[in-house]
Amino acid sequence: MYLVLIAALIAGFYVGWNIGSNDAANAMGVPVGGRIISYRRAVTIMILFVILGAVLEGWKVMETVGQGIVVS
Numbered sequence: 001m002y003l004v005l006i007a008a009l010i011a012g013f014y015v016g017w018n019i020g021s022n023d024a025a026n027a028m029g030v031p032v033g034g035r036i037i038s039y040r041r042a043v044t045i046m047i048l049f050v051i052l053g054a055v056l057e058g059w060k061v062m063e064t065v066g067q068g069i070v071v072s
Helices: 002-033 039-069
Strands: none
Touching: 002 039
8 A cells, every 4th residue: 555655656756846847947948048047046046936836826726636626
């Protein structure tokens, strides 16, 4: 039972990491590629806004998921 839970958590983390990386690359690829901002600054900006988004708007996602989108 725990093995399935651990595998699901690892798979979910992997998918979330890939989606987040893709979104960050879309948002910061041009400024970093054009040398407008440094790579380090782009990573710092993305970290800041990901944390702010999760803290300020994350409850809306949990509310939606709690309405029965996932059938158990």
